[in-house]
Amino acid sequence: TKPQHWDDEPFELIVSNPPYSIHWAGNDDATLINDPRYSPAGVLAPKSKADLAFIMHSLAWLAPSGTAAIVCFPGIMYRGGAEKKIRQYLVDNNFIDCIIQLPSNLFFGTSIATCIMVMKRGKSDNKTLFIDASKECVKVTNNNRLSDDNIKNIVDEYTSRAEVKYFAHLASFDDIKEQDYNLSVSTYVEAEDTHEKVDIVKLNAEIEEIVMREDELREAIRNIVEEIEASK
Structure with missing residues (x-):
C-alpha cells in the first residue's frame, strides 16, 4: 500500500521474498480495488493474507519482457476464495511460467517448505512448468541448504523445461484448469514411492x-x- 518505485518501473527482473500471511487493509479500503495493480484480477487478496497482493504488485511493475521470481507461502497455491480467483486471473492471462517447490527448513526462522513462483509477461507458450525440488538440498546442522549442484539442477530443468519423472512436469493450460487452478507442485509431479x-x-x-x-x-x-x- 506504500509503493516505493512509481518513478522507476517497469523492471526487467524482480526478485522478491515478501512476508508471509500478513494482514493488510484489503476490502476495508474501498480505493484498493481501483488500484491499477490490483484491479485486473477483480478481487483483492484476503485481509488476513496479503501474499497475493505482493504478487499482483510485482506483476504490475514487470516490463513486457520481464521475469519475476517470488518466494511464496505454499498455501496461496491451493486455497480457495479470493486467492483462487487471483490464481485464475494469473493462469488465464498466461503469466505463470514456473512453480518450484523448495525443501523445508531452508530459511532461518521458519521450517515451512516454501516455493518460488516465476512470472513472465511475454511467454512463448501457454504451459507452466512444475518442479519438485524438495529433495534438492544438503543438510547443515538443523537447516537445509541449496548447494551449487542443487541450484544448477533446478536452473537446468527450468531452462530445458523437460519432463523428468518425479522431478518436473510441463502442464498445459487445460491441465491446470482441470485441476481447478490448483498450483501445488504435488498436484502435477508424482512423488517417488520410496517404500x-x-x-x-x-x-x-x-x-x-x-x-x-x-x-x-x-x-x-x-x-x-x-x-x-x-x-x-
Whole structure:
C-alpha cells in the first residue's frame, strides 16, 4: 500500500521474498480495488493474507519482457476464495511460467517448505512448468541448504523445461484448469514411492511355511503331553 518505485518501473527482473500471511487493509479500503495493480484480477487478496497482493504488485511493475521470481507461502497455491480467483486471473492471462517447490527448513526462522513462483509477461507458450525440488538440498546442522549442484539442477530443468519423472512436469493450460487452478507442485509431479517393494507371492509362501511349522509344533507338543499323561 506504500509503493516505493512509481518513478522507476517497469523492471526487467524482480526478485522478491515478501512476508508471509500478513494482514493488510484489503476490502476495508474501498480505493484498493481501483488500484491499477490490483484491479485486473477483480478481487483483492484476503485481509488476513496479503501474499497475493505482493504478487499482483510485482506483476504490475514487470516490463513486457520481464521475469519475476517470488518466494511464496505454499498455501496461496491451493486455497480457495479470493486467492483462487487471483490464481485464475494469473493462469488465464498466461503469466505463470514456473512453480518450484523448495525443501523445508531452508530459511532461518521458519521450517515451512516454501516455493518460488516465476512470472513472465511475454511467454512463448501457454504451459507452466512444475518442479519438485524438495529433495534438492544438503543438510547443515538443523537447516537445509541449496548447494551449487542443487541450484544448477533446478536452473537446468527450468531452462530445458523437460519432463523428468518425479522431478518436473510441463502442464498445459487445460491441465491446470482441470485441476481447478490448483498450483501445488504435488498436484502435477508424482512423488517417488520410496517404500520397500513387497513380493506378495514370496510373502505368501513364507506365511504358509510358518503356518505349517506351527502345525508341526502343535502336533509335537500334543504327542509329548499324551506321553506324559500315559506315564502317570
